[in-house]
Amino acid sequence: MIVVNLDVMLAKRKMRSKELAETIGITEANLSLLKSSKVKGVRFETLDKICAALECQPGDLLEYRMG
Amino acid sequence: MSQTLTIPSTLSPGFTWARKLSRVMVAFFAIALLLNLTEAISAPLFAIFRTTPSGVGLGIGLTERVIIGFGSLTPWQAIGAVIGVELFVLPRMLSMYHILRLFLCFARGEVFAARPIAHLRVAGWWLTATFFASIAAVWLMSAWGALSTQGDAGHFRFPGAVIGLALIFRSTLFTGFPVIIAAYVMEEARRIAADHAEII
Numbered sequence: 047m048i049v050v051n052l053d054v055m056l057a058k059r060k061m062r063s064k065e066l067a068e069t070i071g072i073t074e075a076n077l078s079l080l081k082s083s084k085v086k087g088v089r090f091e092t093l094d095k096i097c098a099a100l101e102c103q104p105g106d107l108l109e110y111r112m113g
Numbered sequence: 114m115s116q117t118l119t120i121p122s123t124l125s126p127g128f129t130w131a132r133k134l135s136r137v138m139v140a141f142f143a144i145a146l147l148l149n150l151t152e153a154i155s156a157p158l159f160a161i162f163r164t165t166p167s168g169v170g171l172g173i174g175l176t177e178r179v180i181i182g183f184g185s186l187t188p189w190q191a192i193g194a195v196i197g198v199e200l201f202v203l204p205r206m207l208s209m210y211h212i213l214r215l216f217l218c219f220a221r222g223e224v225f226a227a228r229p230i231a232h233l234r235v236a237g238w239w240l241t242a243t244f245f246a247s248i249a250a251v252w253l254m255s256a257w258g259a260l261s262t263q264g265d266a267g268h269f270r271f272p273g274a275v276i277g278l279a280l281i282f283r284s285t286l287f288t289g290f291p292v293i294i295a296a297y298v299m300e301e302a303r304r305i306a307a308d309h310a311e312i313i
Binding site: 072076077079080085086087088089092 | 312313
């Protein structure tokens with residue numbers, strides 16, 4: 047399964063969810079769903095914005111776990 | 114924080130026009146529904162009070178050619194006429210009600226949602242039913258003696274063939290089925306839209 051490590055990256059960058067949501071232009075509700083891996087997919091466009099805002103790589107945000 | 118997906122309201126500017134027109138359609142169908150309701154209520158009243166105090170027979174025109182003159186009916190025939198009128202009017206009223214609710218949803222901006230699709234599908238079924246119910250009503254009223262082919266004014270002007278039914282009733286069959294199919298297509302579109310909404 048794919049796990050989203052967005053909260054880890056947010057903690058590392060000392061950034062709040064609200065701030066990130068405003069920066070990348072999505073709602074806090076949708077960002078919360080993304081953080082808890084409750085979405086079916088992430089657009090490259092969104093991933094690009096998150097990586098730019100958090101200065102990280104997609105691999106820092108997404109992780110594959112067996113089972 | 115809510116754990117439901119927020120669907121972005123990215124309706125095109127053209128949809129604003131559709132919403133405005135939907136409001137007009139709501140008003141139009143509300144008037145039509147009221148007129149039909151008047152017809153539905155009038156039938157049993159006309160069966161009780163078949164003539165005016167001055168002796169003029171009361172009647173209901175279901176189509177241009179199917180006109181029921183209660184004044185010349187026996188009480189038994191009047192009962193048949195009431196059943197016929199209700200059979201004619203009720204499916205039409207129900208289809209109008211669901212079309213009105215559909216346009217209300219559109220006016221509110223609800224497009225690919227379960228509710229408007231359900232109204233569209235039910236309206237389609239009632240439109241189709243209107244066609245068959247109108248044939249059944251004419252047949253029933255003829256069998257009951259509430260319709261005759263003696264065509265003097267104020268009595269009945271029924272040509273005696275189903276094909277003589279007004280175009281609007283024939284068209285219900287040709288609109289009812291396509292509307293049902295359109296509702297199923299819209300349901301598929303709603304499912305796809307919901308799927309897309311889960312991609313952030």
